[in-house]
Amino acid sequence: MSGDETRWLEPDELETWLSYVAATSLLDGALDRQLQRDAGMPLAYYQILAMLSDAPGRSLRMSALAAITQSSQSRLSHAVARLESRGWVRRTPCSIDRRSTFAQLTEEGYAALAAAAPGHVCAVRRHLFDRLTPEQVQQLHEITRAVLSGLGVADGDARGMLPG
Known part of the structure; x- marks a missing residue:
């Protein structure tokens, strides 16, 4: 696509995009630091444990877990090995x-x-929901559903893709 065909962001779109990127990066960092400090685990490990806790039999194929956590097979395998060493997860052959x-x-x-x-839920509330009105929470929900839909995630499927 040449420069003439590019639909550049309007100033308000650019400001919104930069605010979104900053907010999500800072929120992820704050949640990760809280979990590291209070529970001795990074947000990525919490996400793996949370996804397994919601699965039937608290068990998932590694490939499904990688997809749900938006992680590569290699990265997930390394994380699960660390969780195994803590006694929190075990791998079993199919x-x-x-x-x-x-x-x-x-x-x-x-x-x-x-x-x-x-502690994680308190941090989510403190950093996100306590700062929003009920109307803003509903708007944020509608916005994220629209974005997820554009990314090919059907309604209702987002719950299984992110930590609680």
Whole structure:
């Protein structure tokens, strides 16, 4: 696409885009720091544990877990290895497909997640929802659903893609 065909951002769009990028980056960083400080785990590990806790049998194929967490297979494998070393997750081979492996949340992992969740939810409230009116929360919900729809995520599927 040449410069003549590019639909450059209008000044208000550019300001909105930069604010969005800054807000999401800073929010992710604040949530990660809170979890590191209070629970000894990064946000990425919390997300893995949370996704496993919501899965039937607290178990998911590694490939499905990678997709849900928006992580590469390699990055997820490294994270799960770290979670295994803490006793929070165990890997088991799939009985019907030797190429597949399941990640399963252990009781210790569930306990770690349960201990971390109250502080995480407080941080989400403090940094995001306590700053918004109920109308702004509804607007944010509508906006994020529209963006997710444009990215090919059907209504209702976003819950399984992000930490709680």
